[in-house]
Amino acid sequence: MSAPTTHRSAEEIGRTALGPRPLPELGEQRAAADLSTVDTVLANGLRVIAVRRSSVPLVEVRLRVPFGDPAASSVGSTHAARAEVLANTVLTGTASRSRVDVDTELALVGGELDAVVDPERLAFSGNALVSGLDTVLDVLRDALTGATYPAEEVERERARLVERIRLARSQPNVIAREALQRHLYGDHPFAKEMPEADEVAAVTRDDVLALHASAVLPRGSVLVVVGDVEPDAAVRAVEGALGGWTGEGAAVSLSPLPVVEGGDVLLVHRPGAVQSQIRLAGRGLVRTDPRYPALQIANLVFGGFFSSRLVENIREDKGYTYSARSHPEFTPEGATLLVDADTASEVTAAALLETRYELGRLGLVPPSESEVDTARRYAIGSLLTATSSQGGLASFLVNLAGLGLGIEWFTGHPDRLAAVTVEQVAEAALEFFAPSSFTGVLVGDAELLAPQLRALGGVSLP
Amino acid sequence: MALPELHRFTLPNGLRVVLAPDPSAPVVGVSVHYDVGFRSEPEGRTGFAHLFEHLMFQGSESLEKLAHFRHVQSSGGTFNGSTHPDYTDYYQVLPSAALERALFLEADRMRAPKITEENLRNQIDVVKEEIRLNVLNRPYGGFPWILLPPVLFRTFPNAHNGYGDFTDLENATVDDCAAFFDTYYAPGNAVLTVAGDFQPEAAKALVEKHFGDVPARPVPERPSFAEAPPKGELRAEHTDQHAPMPAVAMGYRIPDPVNEVEGYLAYLVLAGVLTDGDGSRLQQRLVHRDAIVVDVGAGCGLFGPLEARDPDTFNITAIHAPEVTSDQVVAAVDEELLRLAEEGPTEQELAKVTARWVSTMHREHDRLTSRTLGLGSAELLFGRAELLYELPDKLAAITTDEVAAAAKALRPDSRAVLVLNPAGAAGDDASDNGGTE
Numbered sequence: 001m002s003a004p005t006t007h008r009s010a011e012e013i014g015r016t017a018l019g020p021r022p023l024p025e026l027g028e029q030r031a032a033a034d035l036s037t038v039d040t041v042l043a044n045g046l047r048v049i050a051v052r053r054s055s056v057p058l059v060e061v062r063l064r065v066p067f068g069d070p071a072a073s074s075v076g077s078t079h080a081a082r083a084e085v086l087a088n089t090v091l092t093g094t095a096s097r098s099r100v101d102v103d104t105e106l107a108l109v110g111g112e113l114d115a116v117v118d119p120e121r122l123a124f125s126g127n128a129l130v131s132g133l134d135t136v137l138d139v140l141r142d143a144l145t146g147a148t149y150p151a152e153e154v155e156r157e158r159a160r161l162v163e164r165i166r167l168a169r170s171q172p173n174v175i176a177r178e179a180l181q182r183h184l185y186g187d188h189p190f191a192k193e194m195p196e197a198d199e200v201a202a203v204t205r206d207d208v209l210a211l212h213a214s215a216v217l218p219r220g221s222v223l224v225v226v227g228d229v230e231p232d233a234a235v236r237a238v239e240g241a242l243g244g245w246t247g248e249g250a251a252v253s254l255s256p257l258p259v260v261e262g263g264d265v266l267l268v269h270r271p272g273a274v275q276s277q278i279r280l281a282g283r284g285l286v287r288t289d290p291r292y293p294a295l296q297i298a299n300l301v302f303g304g305f306f307s308s309r310l311v312e313n314i315r316e317d318k319g320y321t322y323s324a325r326s327h328p329e330f331t332p333e334g335a336t337l338l339v340d341a342d343t344a345s346e347v348t349a350a351a352l353l354e355t356r357y358e359l360g361r362l363g364l365v366p367p368s369e370s371e372v373d374t375a376r377r378y379a380i381g382s383l384l385t386a387t388s389s390q391g392g393l394a395s396f397l398v399n400l401a402g403l404g405l406g407i408e409w410f411t412g413h414p415d416r417l418a419a420v421t422v423e424q425v426a427e428a429a430l431e432f433f434a435p436s437s438f439t440g441v442l443v444g445d446a447e448l449l450a451p452q453l454r455a456l457g458g459v460s461l462p
Numbered sequence: 463m464a465l466p467e468l469h470r471f472t473l474p475n476g477l478r479v480v481l482a483p484d485p486s487a488p489v490v491g492v493s494v495h496y497d498v499g500f501r502s503e504p505e506g507r508t509g510f511a512h513l514f515e516h517l518m519f520q521g522s523e524s525l526e527k528l529a530h531f532r533h534v535q536s537s538g539g540t541f542n543g544s545t546h547p548d549y550t551d552y553y554q555v556l557p558s559a560a561l562e563r564a565l566f567l568e569a570d571r572m573r574a575p576k577i578t579e580e581n582l583r584n585q586i587d588v589v590k591e592e593i594r595l596n597v598l599n600r601p602y603g604g605f606p607w608i609l610l611p612p613v614l615f616r617t618f619p620n621a622h623n624g625y626g627d628f629t630d631l632e633n634a635t636v637d638d639c640a641a642f643f644d645t646y647y648a649p650g651n652a653v654l655t656v657a658g659d660f661q662p663e664a665a666k667a668l669v670e671k672h673f674g675d676v677p678a679r680p681v682p683e684r685p686s687f688a689e690a691p692p693k694g695e696l697r698a699e700h701t702d703q704h705a706p707m708p709a710v711a712m713g714y715r716i717p718d719p720v721n722e723v724e725g726y727l728a729y730l731v732l733a734g735v736l737t738d739g740d741g742s743r744l745q746q747r748l749v750h751r752d753a754i755v756v757d758v759g760a761g762c763g764l765f766g767p768l769e770a771r772d773p774d775t776f777n778i779t780a781i782h783a784p785e786v787t788s789d790q791v792v793a794a795v796d797e798e799l800l801r802l803a804e805e806g807p808t809e810q811e812l813a814k815v816t817a818r819w820v821s822t823m824h825r826e827h828d829r830l831t832s833r834t835l836g837l838g839s840a841e842l843l844f845g846r847a848e849l850l851y852e853l854p855d856k857l858a859a860i861t862t863d864e865v866a867a868a869a870k871a872l873r874p875d876s877r878a879v880l881v882l883n884p885a886g887a888a889g890d891d892a893s894d895n896g897g898t899e
Binding site for chain 2: 007008009010012013014015016018019020021022023024025026027028029030031032033054055056057058092099100102103104106107108109110111112127128129156159160163164166167169170171172272273274275305306307312315316317318319320321322323342343344373374377378380381382384385388389390391392
């Protein structure tokens with residue numbers, strides 16, 4: 001390399017006269033300031049959680065409307081397609097505002113407001129300078145109570161959605177996710193995260209209006225406000241804006257999922273792929289289960305953070321992957337443990353072997369005290385840093401609220417983590433991380449992968 | 463808006479330090495920015511700056527391989543690093559009790575990283591997987607940040623693939639790493655930033671304690687990467703094996719963000735007028751009126767605004783349906799730029815962009831990771847961490863005439879146009895820089 005003519009060798013660089021130095025101890029940790037908060041339900045059934053965090057003069061707003069398909073099966077159901085068109089057009093017009101008016105009014109208060117939908121919920125996410133809270137809430141009110149779904153907006157967004165679905169389905173992680181959901185949950189509506197293009201193309205404006213009237217409901221929904229605003233004042237502002245949002249019945253929650261049972265991994269062919277997506281899944285625990293904190297720590301030790309057995313093995317020791325991780329996904333009244341890794345075709349089978357080895361080892365050679373302590377401190381610290389911004393806290397709280405939980409779960413969780421014993425982690429590891437508890441999919445070039453996967457076993461080939 | 467206080471000092475070994483105390487949450491951010499990015503890589507060593515970034519996590523005199531990760535995470539913290547055209551950053555965000563530990567960890571690898579053959583080979587494999595994940599196996603991978611520079615620029619530093627060519631990566635040696643470290647990772651070539659919950663005097667003492675005895679080394683003179691703007695429209699095509707739809711990227715040269723910051727910021731406002739929000743010019747025209755693109759975006763810098771020194775890029779990208787030609791998209795963009803150049807934006811359009819920027823900056827400051835990294839890169843690139851806090855006012859001062867002038871300067875006869883064709887579509891593969899295997 002054409003760097004300077006003289007430089008130290010790597011060995012000289014890695015050595016000083018003084019030699020290695022001791023790692024400093026941790027200092028005294030200051031507690032987070034108590035958050036002032038209100039958690040209440042308005043007369044129309046909308047739950048409102050307001051939290052004051054005044055680090056910057058902004059406010060974050062999250063609205064979660066349960067939006068499950070009332071049908072038990074996605075076969076023959078057009079719910080996903082109608083919901084997708086609704087989410088993409090709900091902010092494109094009301095009696096008093098055009099799409100451009102919405103954007104302009106929000107922009108002038110430094111604000112944004114978006115709507116997205118998935119099989120479980122319709123979610124509005126917004127923010128603004130705190131002086132713009134009333135504007136954001138008024139735009140939200142206008143959309144919730146008076147979205148007109150202008151015909152030309154519906155038509156254009158429908159056409160655009162068809163293209164965006166095509167784009168999304170070209171992404172390897174989306175291909176893998178859809179295959180996994182189908183493999184785990186079959187035709188349960190939870191598995192249908194994205195409608196088919198022809199289903200979207202068939203959605204009419206009347207379909208969307210009807211869905212809005214029957215499903216965009218305050219009862220069962222929750223709105224979270226976090227920012228530089230007194231909680232009582234925030235609740236009054238929400239009540240003033242959204243008190244008139246009414247409707248018959250309650251927003252529909254998705255029905256519980258079939259339990260994930262262990263079994264073979266399904267190989268999905270993606271011709272020409274130079275890398276494979278390994279996606280394994282097993283049963284997890286809801287956040288309120290007394291064993292959840294132990295399972296959370298067991299998951300971290302397995303693959304839930306960088307200093308985990310899986311990452312140290314298949315990335316830092318063997319160089320099979322750039323990204324490997326395991327994480328819980330909370331589902332209606334349940335939870336799933338997910339293990340993800342992307343690996344070059346040549347080492348895919350070897351990476352699957354090592355992943356299964358680490359699953360087995362977690363139960364049989366349970367996490368040591370030092371592994372548990374590292375994971376425990378990470379869990380407590382990362383909860384603190386992830387929720388130290390207004391946006392991070394708002395998103396965390398609305399997700400908790402979707403599970404029926406409130407801020408007291410959040411503030412009480414560090415103590416629950418602190419109380420977990422090494423034995424409890426070992427029990428959770430053995431019960432939940434057994435290789436026999438997992439199934440999954442593997443997306444890659446089947447022609448390249450088949451000989452090794454056939455030899456490895458536990459994989460159904462196409 | 464109230465400006466948070468900033469303290470800065472320089473250690474005798476040349477390390478520049480920025481302290482930004484904020485007691486609102488009991489967490490701290492620590493970052494080190496080194497003044498070397500992939501523009502400094504020599505020919506034959508594409509991707510080296512980024513590969514080296516990986517090696518800085520692989521152990522030091524005091525810490526075994528993997529210990530860095532464990533110590534940050536067992537302190538409740540998170541970490542990462544990233545390589546940019548003009549700098550490489552490393553950061554940790556942790557509960558404030560771990561401040562001294564974080565400083566120790568950064569100082570230890572600045573003083574004496576352990577670079578071994580085994581770790582180098584392992585991280586070459588990991589980086590190749592990163593490139594497969596983000597470029598080779600993914601539709602639109604590297605579009606436009608890897609694919610546009612070789613069309614717009616002529617010189618190796620500006621034009622080459624910063625992720626690197628597999629052959630170059632495999633040829634990297636431990637001695638290359640030693641030379642790179644000795645040249646570019648001198649304390650005088652770095653900025654240390656500490657933001658969050660701490661007392662400035664106490665933090666200063668800890669910085670001196672841990673970084674004070676990192677020996678000074680000569681700091682390399684930074685070469686100019688300047689090159690003349692194109693004298694004509696430069697065009698290239700690229701075939702993407704995985705992309706389902708065609709796309710187009712247009713790249714233009716913009717003023718030097720260091721010496722002409724106001725001129726540069728006019729383009730930042732222009733980008734907002736063009737593509738920020740449903741009411742913006744190109745969203746209205748291309749997505750909603752003509753309905754010829756799925757998505758369109760415009761911005762300064764291929765990594766974001768104020769992320770590089772001169773020469774930097776203004777870029778406009780769009781993914782469009784196969785029945786629409788890239789020329790139709792480019793022509794529509796040119797029409798909108800011409801209209802802006804002649805009539806200028808309205809005052810309300812500028813007010814929208816400014817208000818959203820004020821809000822965006824607050825939001826970035828509220829995330830400790832972004833605030834720490836933003837202060838550090840502003841101090842390193844511009845010598846002024848406070849630029850971060852001054853941006854909203856500076857953007858608000860940009861006039862409609864300045865935005866019109868910026869639009870006028872985005873000339874068809876001095877730009878690069880990169881056309882991305884899906885596999886199976888016609889088109890030569892004139893600039894396939896997506897890496898090799």
